[in-house]
Amino acid sequence: MLSFQQFILEQETQGQLQRLALAVSIDMPDNEYIYDSSYNTSKMFKLITKDDKNVKPSEMPVFNYSNWKVEKMIEDGYKPELICNSIDAKQRVSSKKEWHKLHENSDFTPNVAFDKDGIQDLNFPVIAKPDNKYAGQGIVVFKKPEDITDVNLEEFSVFSEKIDIKDEIRIFCWKGRVLMQVYRVPANDATKTLSKNPDDKLKFNYELSNDKITTELSEVVQEFSRVHEDLSFYSIDVAVAEDGKPYVIEMSSEPGPIFGVMGHVYREMYADYFKESIAYEANKMIDTYIKEDIDATVNSDRERFKIR
Numbered sequence: 001m002l003s004f005q006q007f008i009l010e011q012e013t014q015g016q017l018q019r020l021a022l023a024v025s026i027d028m029p030d031n032e033y034i035y036d037s038s039y040n041t042s043k044m045f046k047l048i049t050k051d052d053k054n055v056k057p058s059e060m061p062v063f064n065y066s067n068w069k070v071e072k073m074i075e076d077g078y079k080p081e082l083i084c085n086s087i088d089a090k091q092r093v094s095s096k097k098e099w100h101k102l103h104e105n106s107d108f109t110p111n112v113a114f115d116k117d118g119i120q121d122l123n124f125p126v127i128a129k130p131d132n133k134y135a136g137q138g139i140v141v142f143k144k145p146e147d148i149t150d151v152n153l154e155e156f157s158v159f160s161e162k163i164d165i166k167d168e169i170r171i172f173c174w175k176g177r178v179l180m181q182v183y184r185v186p187a188n189d190a191t192k193t194l195s196k197n198p199d200d201k202l203k204f205n206y207e208l209s210n211d212k213i214t215t216e217l218s219e220v221v222q223e224f225s226r227v228h229e230d231l232s233f234y235s236i237d238v239a240v241a242e243d244g245k246p247y248v249i250e251m252s253s254e255p256g257p258i259f260g261v262m263g264h265v266y267r268e269m270y271a272d273y274f275k276e277s278i279a280y281e282a283n284k285m286i287d288t289y290i291k292e293d294i295d296a297t298v299n300s301d302r303e304r305f306k307i308r
Helices: 004-017 029-035 067-075 087-094 096-102 189-193 215-227 261-274 280-300
Strands: 021-024 046-048 062-065 126-129 140-142 158-161 165-174 177-186 204-209 233-241 246-252 305-307
Touching: 004 280, 021 029, 021 067, 062 067, 067 087, 087 096, 087 246, 096 158, 096 246, 165 204, 165 215, 165 261, 177 189, 177 215, 177 261, 215 233, 215 246, 233 261, 261 280, 280 305
Parallel strands: 021 046, 021 062, 204 305
Antiparallel strands: 126 140, 126 158, 165 177, 165 233, 177 204, 233 246
16 A cells, blocks of 8 residues: 555656557557556556547657557547657568568578478478467468478468577567566467467466576667667567577567566657656656566466566
């Protein structure tokens, strides 16, 4: 329970903080870490959802976590330059085919093909991915060349060589700066081996790491951030192979905002748009919000969320 002094401080601080808006889809389950009152994002950002029918144009910068809502806001007169994470920039990471084409020559991506003719140049097993799906839906693994016989390969947009994975790490970034790194641990054998049914989602547990990012992972972040310099906030999913080599599997502009990452995002976005530092007391309150959201994330499901 808040003390009276904490209550007064929080009321004063919210007045200082809510100079940024966040457009969010409440239909996406992972976005509960934004809109659910158990978390503190709404104490920093002014939230805008699909239920806000008539959002009047203003000078308040908006963080885009919902392309549909932001598109409607721009149609109604909102200035595109006030949108953080533009629709176009986000689409360059949401399309698996477009994203892989952008990074086809990187040393940090698996060998890929985009059609049946190209598959013959890959080493099996091969992972086939459809476009514009999330959480591993639609993914199929072909263990040997014979497995693609009589398969409609046009259902897939990208084919990549399967990696023997030792660790998976999700790195949350803001314009090339690392905000947080989280280990993704397969929650079941079907996820670990990719033997799940195609329509099922991959299931991971998440472990927040406080370790400093390695030099090689820092190089990965810098390379991929340069290509997507028009994107402010994003995550980079890295698979570390058994030999220690990192491979970027995909990026996301709407990763599950767990472990209080939105507090870090607020700080970065505030500095970028207002060119000033957050007031001391407000900054302290953000630290409190982040810590509370880390605790709330862990307590929401202690099997799924941990501190490494």
